[in-house]
Amino acid sequence: MEMNRWLIRLLTVLLVGGLLYIPSVSHAAGKPHGKDKEKTAYIDVAVATLWTAPGILRPVDAPSASNPVDIWQWKNDMSYEQQVQLSDDGMLETQALYGNKVHILEEKGDWVKVAVAGQPSPGDELGYTGWMPASQLVYNNKFDKKAEKPFVMVTSPTAFMYQTPSFRHKDVELSFNTKLPYLGETKHAYRVLKPDGKHAWIKKNDAAGYKSKQAIPAPTGEDLVATGKQFLGLHYLWAGMSGFGFDCSGFTFTMYQSHGITIPRDSSVQAKHGQPVDFAEMKPGDLLFFAHDQGKGNVHHVAMYAGNGMMIHSPNSKKDVEIIPVKTKGYIEELSGIRRYLPDHK
Incomplete structure (x- = not known):
């Protein structure tokens, strides 16, 4: 049954030109291994919130679980009591940023359990784990191949991407520390690759470009x-x-x-x-x-x-x-x- 579902989605990939959304995969061992493309994906929203279990969202949490997300609205709409409930009831695990790689551990309906690469956890060698909506993830061959290459990192608290280097049409509002593959630049903007394989522009005043993570200057x-x-x-x-x-x-x-x-x-x-x-x-x-x-x-x-x-x-x-x-x-x-x-x- 799982193989039939996988083949159906593979045919869909071929039809739409290489864009792969989360496949149905079975993990008998509980953890994926290696770099199998069926078991990895990338965050496709500004900030993905990982929950302790699927389907526990309250109505007020809807802006955090959509695609695109609206984190400002989510925070503004929550009362103090609702904010405290997130911690007191142990509802959340962590968050992951746009373009962050995740390992897919489990699937349940419209939700997937993932491990966030780059967030060390003693509980899982692949990274910090939690549940998130599958609609907030995407896989694209082009992005995957460039993910570890030169990149642009957002250095402002938040910053918009733009559809053109003239900054006329806003795209996603990104968080500080978001890292996206570098494609080129103009005098005032970096051209970056989005997780869905498209490109966008970020103001140089809001970001910095690096050849590798090791090239980031050692801080004081x-x-x-x-x-x-x-x-x-x-x-x-x-x-x-x-x-x-x-x-x-x-x-x-x-x-x-x-x-x-x-x-x-x-x-x-x-x-x-x-x-x-x-x-x-x-x-x-x-x-x-x-x-x-x-x-x-x-x-x-x-x-x-x-x-x-x-x-x-x-x-x-x-x-x-x-x-x-x-x-x-x-x-x-x-x-x-x-x-x-x-x-x-x-």
Whole structure:
């Protein structure tokens, strides 16, 4: 039965010229392996939200599960209680950005379980996992072949793609840290490849071009803090991983990844890696971890040291990204450790 369904979709691919949407695949072992095209895909929306189970969306969540998505509307429409429910009920896992590669693990109706490449997780070697609508994924041979080649990365908090280099017709609004294959450039714009195989343009003022991920300049701690300051005032979003909203570890993860350094996705795991640092030896860019039971329990929060006794973080559903003293009441009592991820103590 699965083979018949696969053949039908393969014929569809040939008819429409190579554009492949998520195929029905069976994974007896529970995880895909290798680079089988039937088992990988790319995010086709500005930000894809991964859920802990399929079909648990509330009516207010509809803008996050469509194609295209409207993350601003989703955040604006949610009440504080609805925002808190996302974390208290354990509804979300993480998010993935436009063009991000995912491995397909399972299919259930209109939903697929995926592992996000580039988001390390101790639970799955392929990446952080979660459920998302299949309609938000696409596979295209041309994009796949160029995905690891020179790329353009969005450096503004959010930035529009445009259909022409004259910037007259807006396309998708992209998040910070979105990476797309480089196709060319004009004086003021980069030409990029979209996951569906089409091309678009991004203003050079909103992005940077690199020959490879290894070509991203090694940052200093001050660089990381300066990048984080772009998001001051951005409201928190549980599981958020984008310029539309971050959770605490999504914020620290993204600041590092945008500078070419990949750290674990969750604060509890971030707290176990890197180099331990004494409080008196903190430098900008170091990560501070906070735990229940006066710092002796489970880690529940992470912030980045900003220098001069201050830290920058995305705290909770009541607040926005902010800079506050490390010794702020309610935080300093729960400080459980400090970790450094920058090489050579930069």
